[in-house]
Amino acid sequence: MKITNVASYALEQKLEKKDQFAFSQAWCDKRTVFICKIETDEGITGWGEAFGPSLIHKTIVDKFYRDYLIGKNPFDSQVIWETLHNKFRDNGQKGVTVQALSAVDIALWDIKGKAADVPVYQLMGGRFRDRLKAYATGMYRKYTPNEIEETAAEAASYVERGFRAVKVKTGFGFDYDYAVIKAVREAIGDDINMMIDANHGYNASTAIKIGRAVEKFDITWYEEPVPPEDLEGYKEVKASLNIPIAGGEAEFTRWGLNDFIRYRCADYVQADCTITGGLSEFMRVGLLCSIANIQCMPHIWGSSIALATGINAAFSVPDFPPGLEPADVYLEYDQTENIFREELASPKPIVKDGWLYPSEKPGLGIEVNEDLIKHYAVE
Ligand SMILES: [Mg+2]
Known part of the structure; x- marks a missing residue:
């Protein structure tokens, strides 16, 4: 199985005043989500998500992870993880690059589960x-x-x-x-x-x-x-x-x-x-x-x-x-x-x-x- 396409999306919904909410660090006036869609040559599609600043994640996946992923076998997920993590190691080992990688990794597990016809757990x-x-x-x-x-x-x-x-x-x-x-x-x-x-x-x-x-x-x-x-x-x-x-x-x-x-x-x-x-x-x-x-x-x-x-x-x-x-x-x-x-x-x-x-x-x-x-x- 080979990855044929990687697409990513930053989703956003503004919240009306009555739905805005706060935790101890900030007021939230919108919902944002980053999701990653990975397609394969066997017609199986996987989905993943990252927490955090979705437009930054989108740039990381589209500009820095996508080309590497095309053509890879989703079952090589461990090799993919270590390779993509190492790509930014010299720039910091935490933060948005790891969050973006999380979305990719989750999508690969979704694909592997669908290919094996079993739940991810x-x-x-x-x-x-x-x-x-x-x-x-x-x-x-x-x-x-x-x-x-x-x-x-x-x-x-x-x-x-x-x-x-x-x-x-x-x-x-x-x-x-x-x-x-x-x-x-x-x-x-x-x-x-x-x-x-x-x-x-x-x-x-x-x-x-x-x-x-x-x-x-x-x-x-x-x-x-x-x-x-x-x-x-x-x-x-x-x-x-x-x-x-x-x-x-x-x-x-x-x-x-x-x-x-x-x-x-x-x-x-x-x-x-x-x-x-x-x-x-x-x-x-x-x-x-x-x-x-x-x-x-x-x-x-x-x-x-x-x-x-x-x-x-x-x-x-x-x-x-x-x-x-x-x-x-x-x-x-x-x-x-x-x-x-x-x-x-x-x-x-x-x-x-x-x-x-x-x-x-x-x-x-x-x-x-x-x-x-x-x-x-x-x-
Ligand atoms: Mg908490």
Whole structure:
């Protein structure tokens, strides 16, 4: 099998004021997605996605990766990964070039799965579990005067729809964080998992102060309390709190995550396939996690392609520690209004009573809607 064409698309949708939202680092006034389409001489097409600045990714794939890829066999995905990563090694080993490579790698796995007529998780070595505990990501800040009440009501609405876990955005200072965490816990009751995510909004001492104040609200994990570079800060926070710590979504490749994992900065390592280097690199990060006896769980953000990728990754990542009753592996399922997650590909994931079940369809398990791409593509 040979690659015959590589196309890439930067998609963009502006958001109306009422749909704009903030995490601790920025307000978002548009949705952007980068996707990569790889075609082969056997009529099999693969799709991949990268998180980040889509127009930069498009330049990297179109101008620097495409020519190399034409004529290659998708089953040489490891050779392709190392070659394309090495292309920019002298210019930096992290960042947008690795994100763009992630999209290429994911598309190659989609092709390999379709060619073998098996789901990607099967090709990655099989699935370790029958279901994933989906958690509703949402609870962002919005332009509304009643933020705390509305955020708590939003969390309760996910529970009403069957979710058994929710993730709340924090990182906005002690007063807001404490108030929103308290309000959400009261709204969802005691039986629902609640994660909090500061999106690296704090230094260690502030993260610890807030963490200690909210421990009583039974937090499943405290995500990205400090910036990704601050490994000593992570260790301080982890040692100081009775809340499990999660992080790793903003780190790249096995080399980038190696210190984060072996220095035990977190209890859950959240590598993101669309950032860290695709499914190939996610597997290697999972291997590093197994050496450290830490559970790897994919972070997921983006369109239905990123979601399908993360689902395959989450089914195939081993339990660490293994046992008769291994801990649940959680699946991030963003619930904010997003046309690219809802309509870019189908079918939707199989979710019942807050649990997500595997698809038996080959590759990533989705069909992409190319009309939607045409409509939202920007140059
Ligand atoms: Mg996060």
